[in-house]
Amino acid sequence: xxxxxxxxxxxxxxxxxxxxxxxxxxxxxxxxxxxxxxxxxxxxxxxxxxxxxxxxxxxxxxxxxxxxxxxxxxxxxxxxxxxxxxxxxxxxxxxxxxxxxxxxxxxxxxxxxxxxxxxxxxxxxxxxxxxxxxxxxxxxxxxxxxxxxxxxxxxxxxxxxxxxxxxxxxxxxxxxxxxxxxxxxxxxxxxxxxxxxxxxxxxxxxxxxxxxxxxxxxxxxxxxxxxxxxxxxxxxxxxxxxxxxxxxxxxxxxxxxxxxxxxxxxxxxxxxxxxxxxxxxxxxxxxxxxxxxxxxxxxx
Amino acid sequence: xxxxxxxxxxxxxxxxxxxxxxxxxxxxxxxxxxxxxxxxxxxxxxxxxxxxxxxxxxxxxxxxxxxxxxxxxxxxxxxxxxxxxxxxxxxxxxxxxxxxxxxxxxxxxxxxxxxxxxxxxxxxxxxxxxxxxxxxxxxxxxxxxxxxxxxxxxxxxxxxxxxxxxxxxxxxxxxxxx
Numbered sequence: 001x002x003x004x005x006x007x008x009x010x011x012x013x014x015x016x017x018x019x020x021x022x023x024x025x026x027x028x029x030x031x032x033x034x035x036x037x038x039x040x041x042x043x044x045x046x047x048x049x050x051x052x053x054x055x056x057x058x059x060x061x062x063x064x065x066x067x068x069x070x071x072x073x074x075x076x077x078x079x080x081x082x083x084x085x086x087x088x089x090x091x092x093x094x095x096x097x098x099x100x101x102x103x104x105x106x107x108x109x110x111x112x113x114x115x116x117x118x119x120x121x122x123x124x125x126x127x128x129x130x131x132x133x134x135x136x137x138x139x140x141x142x143x144x145x146x147x148x149x150x151x152x153x154x155x156x157x158x159x160x161x162x163x164x165x166x167x168x169x170x171x172x173x174x175x176x177x178x179x180x181x182x183x184x185x186x187x188x189x190x191x192x193x194x195x196x197x198x199x200x201x202x203x204x205x206x207x208x209x210x211x212x213x214x215x216x217x218x219x220x221x222x223x224x225x226x227x228x229x230x231x232x233x234x235x236x237x238x239x240x241x242x243x244x245x246x247x248x249x250x251x252x253x254x255x256x257x258x259x260x261x262x263x264x265x266x267x268x269x270x271x272x273x274x275x276x277x278x279x280x281x282x283x284x285x286x287x288x289x290x291x292x293x294x295x296x297x298x299x300x
Numbered sequence: 301x302x303x304x305x306x307x308x309x310x311x312x313x314x315x316x317x318x319x320x321x322x323x324x325x326x327x328x329x330x331x332x333x334x335x336x337x338x339x340x341x342x343x344x345x346x347x348x349x350x351x352x353x354x355x356x357x358x359x360x361x362x363x364x365x366x367x368x369x370x371x372x373x374x375x376x377x378x379x380x381x382x383x384x385x386x387x388x389x390x391x392x393x394x395x396x397x398x399x400x401x402x403x404x405x406x407x408x409x410x411x412x413x414x415x416x417x418x419x420x421x422x423x424x425x426x427x428x429x430x431x432x433x434x435x436x437x438x439x440x441x442x443x444x445x446x447x448x449x450x451x452x453x454x455x456x457x458x459x460x461x462x463x464x465x466x467x468x469x470x471x472x473x474x475x476x477x478x
Contacts, residue, residue, distance in 0.1 A: 119324035119325070119326045119327065120315070122323055122324050123315060123317065123319050123321065123323060123324065123327070126319075126321045126323050126356065126358075127319055127321060130321075130355070130356075146386060146387045149355075149356050149387040150387065150390075152321070152356050152358075153323075153356065153358045153359065153391065156321075156323040156324070156356075156358040156360070157358060157359060157360065160323075160324055160325065160360060163324075164325070235398075235399065236363040236364075236367055236368070236395065236398070236399065239359050239363065239394065239395060239398055240359050240360065243359050243391075243394060
């Protein structure tokens with residue numbers, strides 16, 4: 001028997017739960033087919049979410065899942081340019097014609113879908129992003145020059161969370177695009193995802209007792225993002241997310257972290273998201289999304 | 301005597317690649333280990349850490365390199381930073397404040413150091429006064445800032461604990477930066 005999981009037509013953080021629900025209990029017992037034929041658009045969060053599912057199935061030693069690629073040539077080309085198929089080919093049996101190579105030329109893809117397996121990869125990510133980040137953040141989004149370095153720091157800290165906490169590898173991708181419906185402005189989006197142990201298990205031994213019966217995915221996210229705790233006893237830990245929040249507050253940015261069955265967001269005034277969503281469909285590991293919007297003329 | 305340590309050089313040794321970004325905890329720990337090894341072989345009392353080849357310092361490295369170094373060498377060396385850009389200040393100031401530590405940093409093209417991190421407000425004012433006027437004793441600081449003797453003594457005591465002045469006899473000297 002094969003379990004078919006449809007990738008939403010418009011696949012981003014908002015439709016992610018529909019995708020996650022398709023898997024049922026983790027890991028699903030049946031062979032999995034991820035069907036992206038009807039997909040018209042996917043955010044970096046969505047793309048690396050598909051890869052995370054593939055990795056979680058591989059780590060659970062399930063049969064290699066199938067992935068039917070989007071029917072739309074335009075969508076396929078975009079996914080290829082984002083480096084998605086190169087990574088997906090290792091985790092999925094791809095069905096459908098995949099563009100041979102990434103299109104060259106100017107691109108809103110600041111960072112291809114990039115695996116993060118060790119701290120050396122974080123060096124590579126930060127090195128790669130520096131030039132393009134300045135062009136987009138300062139040139140297009142109207143952020144001050146020093147924002148580029150803050151952005152790189154945020155990216156570095158987010159990627160290090162995979163290396164230090166997930167217990168497995170993950171992916172990162174960075175893109176610029178226009179948030180037409182929600183904001184009507186250009187944004188840069190950092191998406192980071194892994195198929196690891198998740199926040200609850202990572203923090204459980206050090207912090208569960210303090211929360212008592214409240215302990216769960218939501219409480220673990222609250223501990224990490226709001227209280228800045230870490231699983232390490234080292235008092236220098238837990239500052240990365242605190243610093244990212246400070247930047248985002250200045251830029252009216254948004255961070256949301258989904259882990260297990262919960263998602264916690266620091267919601268800026270332009271967004272209508274809820275701060276905490278609990279009892280969501282379970283999904284492996286942790287998924288982080290950071291959105292930095294173009295600055296409005298008055299704040300430039 | 302000052303031992304100048306070029307952080308960019310240590311970074312290239314640590315990651316065996318031409319990166320100029322001081323990022324990730326393992327990299328920071330490797331750089332700190334090299335700094336400690338250099339200081340162990342040196343007779344100098346002041347370590348001048350030169351960040352001028354560094355593009356980016358993330359929080360993890362600010363914590364591993366600067367905060368942990370200050371915690372480790374607190375009783376043995378005076379540590380001064382140089383070649384920092386404004387965005388480097390931000391990361392280092394953040395982690396040091398978190399640990400309630402402080403370090404002196406010399407801005408490019410200047411000899412007057414500024415403080416990064418946390419010290420009591422009086423100690424910060426006393427640091428600026430000693431840096432500007434040169435060696436002072438407690439009564440000299442009292443006269444200079446119009447403070448009581450005990451307030452001046454407390455401020456200089458705090459700077460001494462943080463290794464931000466060099467007490468020699470009754471006088472408190474500014475840190476050597478050249």
